[in-house]
Amino acid sequence: MSVIDSIRKQIVPIHHEGYIFILAFAVATAILSYIWQPLGWIGFILTMWCCYFFRDPARTTPMAEGLVISPADGRVSMIASAVPPPELGLSDLPMTRISVFMNVFDCHVNRAPVPGRIEKIAYRPGLFLNADLDKASDDNERSSMIIESNGQRFGIVQIAGLIARRIVSFTREGETLLAGERYGLIRFGSRVDVYLPEGVTPLVGLGQTCVAGETVIADARPAATRTYRTH
Structure with missing residues (x-):
């Protein structure tokens, strides 16, 4: 397994429904950072939470009938x-x-x-x-x-x-x-x-x-x- 494949395996994909929200959080973070840097850190934490919320991990489903x-x-x-x-x-x-x-x-x-x-x-x-x-x-x-x-x-x-x-x-x-x-x-x-x-x-x-x-x-x-x- 290549290094790139290993990294991809560790990264949990984000569902596309979350992209617009993550972008909005990121823009708000940039604006808050410009106004006052501590606010920017708060925005950064919220942006990371938004990424985490919209995660879409692979799952292994039991396939037994019933x-x-x-x-x-x-x-x-x-x-x-x-x-x-x-x-x-x-x-x-x-x-x-x-x-x-x-x-x-x-x-x-x-x-x-x-x-x-x-x-x-x-x-x-x-x-x-x-x-x-x-x-x-x-x-x-x-x-x-x-x-x-x-x-x-x-x-x-x-x-x-x-x-x-x-x-x-x-x-x-x-x-x-x-x-x-x-x-x-x-x-x-x-x-x-x-x-x-x-x-x-x-x-x-x-x-x-x-x-x-x-x-x-x-x-x-x-x-x-x-x-x-x-x-």
Whole structure:
């Protein structure tokens, strides 16, 4: 491996959605430095944070059939029974919902939790409450989609947070996603909810830290075929 390849391997790529923000931070830093140098150092730190926020690292996704992978980096803030967003038309009955909360230091590129076809995408404008609150599921701006995977329908909901102001989608209805494939991004603090079909078992606990595209959060295999290691 060459020195250049080694350097490239260590550098985490930045998602293109962040370029305009990084440029704005850099210009502001230059102006602040001209006004007063200590302000310039503050601007420099904020610019580095912006680069860090929009990082887009490679991930290694478990490919075993029936696994549900975390769609977001962050902390499992809720595991509850809840009715999915009405605009999806997914179910009128409560489903198990796993919520992963992303703070401003987490990577905000979202990934498909299961492989399958995007059956529906629905956007709903709303408020910008703290995404860690339960009522954010009902009141906040959100973008929801249904993925049909092996005959099961999963609901995935991106929820804007307190300082988030845009949900970005990279996909369209009818497209097919692989598990762990990038499908969207939320700018700044936010949350992603996953609604699980009946019979799918959560494998994470409250407060657990998840890695998008890598952490297994649920098992969608039939109960009779499930085997787990014991230690």
